């Protein structure tokens with residue numbers, strides 16, 4: 001897979017550092033509380049695991065699966081709910097974990113879903129933020145890196161379902177898109 005990568009943007013070590021920093025911030029901010037962590041599948045699985053290992057707090061974990069990039073590099077503009085949240089979120093303090101916020105549509109959808117379910121408080125934690133991609137005015141509370149306006153892969157992020165298992169985040173060579 002390394003041969004398909006044009007440029008590494010964030011190395012394994014840099015990502016581990018960001019996960020540790022955010023895990024420690026969460027530990028400080030949630031002292032004495034019991035938040036529910038919700039990880040947005042599939043992309044956020046790697047970041048969720050690494051942040052949670054640094055989060056010293058009583059917390060339960062659930063997963064939601066939403067999808068709007070159905071192959072290729074462009075958002076379909078419509079967010080599909082593939083797997084619902086199984087935990088009762090009424091009155092809960094939620095930490096939503098994402099891999100990337102780009103257009104902001106997925107996050108907007110998720111925040112509305114959590115509000116409808118009666119969540120008390122919602123905070124968003126993302127490995128990558130791509131502010132130039134935004135079509136919806138929405139922000140995260142905890143950000144690993146601000147990423148340039150490029151389609152990125154690795155560490156959970158896919159291109160046509162591949163490259164999620166790269167241990168770093170990078171940009172694909174143009175030739176890969178022509179395959």
Ligand SMILES: O=P(O)(O)OC[C@H]1O[C@H](OP(=O)(O)OP(=O)(O)O)[C@H](O)[C@@H]1O
Pocket residue numbers: 040041042043044066067068069075098099100101102103104105106107158
């Ligand atoms: O801000 P947006 O433009 O909405 O993009 C962000 C979303 O896009 C990706 O999900 P995707 O729909 O590709 O599903 P996946 O995580 O299963 O790959 C990513 O994991 C985010 O959830």
Ligand SMILES: Nc1nc2[nH]cnc2c(=O)[nH]1
Pocket residue numbers: 069100101102103150151152153154157158159
């Ligand atoms: N893999 C991947 N998924 C995304 N979803 C929204 N933006 C991106 C991106 O840059 N890369």
